[in-house]
Amino acid sequence: MAAEDTLYTVLTGYGPLTLLVGTDIYIGTWDQGAGFPLVVAVRLPGGRKDQVVTGAVVARLVPFQIEAVAATVAAARAIADEIENALAASVPATFADIVFGSDLYRHEADAELHRYLVEVDVLEAA
Numbered sequence: 001m002a003a004e005d006t007l008y009t010v011l012t013g014y015g016p017l018t019l020l021v022g023t024d025i026y027i028g029t030w031d032q033g034a035g036f037p038l039v040v041a042v043r044l045p046g047g048r049k050d051q052v053v054t055g056a057v058v059a060r061l062v063p064f065q066i067e068a069v070a071a072t073v074a075a076a077r078a079i080a081d082e083i084e085n086a087l088a089a090s091v092p093a094t095f096a097d098i099v100f101g102s103d104l105y106r107h108e109a110d111a112e113l114h115r116y117l118v119e120v121d122v123l124e125a126a
Contacts, residue, residue, distance in 0.1 A: 003062035003122040004028070007041055011066075014086035020079050036113065037070035037079055044119075061121040068116045080116035087120055 004027045011017060011025050017039070024030070024038035044063040068079035 003060075003064070003124040004041075004043065006124070007064060007066075007120070007122050010086055010090050011039060011041070011083065014082065014089065017079070017082040017086050020075070020082060037068070037075050039066060039068055039079060039083065041066040059123045059125055062124050063119065063121050066118045066120065068118070070114055071112060073114045076114040076116045080118055083118050087118070 008025065008027050012023075018025070021037050021039055024034050024036075026034075026038065026040045028040075028042060030038055030040045041064050044065055066083055068076045068083060070076040070079060
């Protein structure tokens with residue numbers, strides 16, 4: 001399964017997260033007609049680190065940045081917390097590294113959006 005598919009499956013399959021954002025979970029870009037709150041995960045450039053076991057590449061680590069986007073700070077933080085919980089529930093089978101980055105916060109004053117970021121390395125079969 002591609003890294004994007006794996007990440008999407010984990011996020012959309014985690015009930016507490018979907019209670020907060022419904023079906024508004026996107027990989028790559030989000031539907032511009034989507035309302036808020038939402039989750040969008042973007043593959044980071046520079047990408048794949050091979051995981052080698054006994055001389056053979058068995059998997060690759062694909063880095064993603066996941067954003068929790070909401071109209072309030074509290075809502076964005078709650079979504080980021082549930083993203084982290086969804087990822088943690090799948091470790092170590094799916095994710096090699098999770099950089100819990102809920103403290104990485106941005107506010108877009110012109111759009112009145114609040115964002116919290118989580119970074120994760122998704123395991124992808126070689």
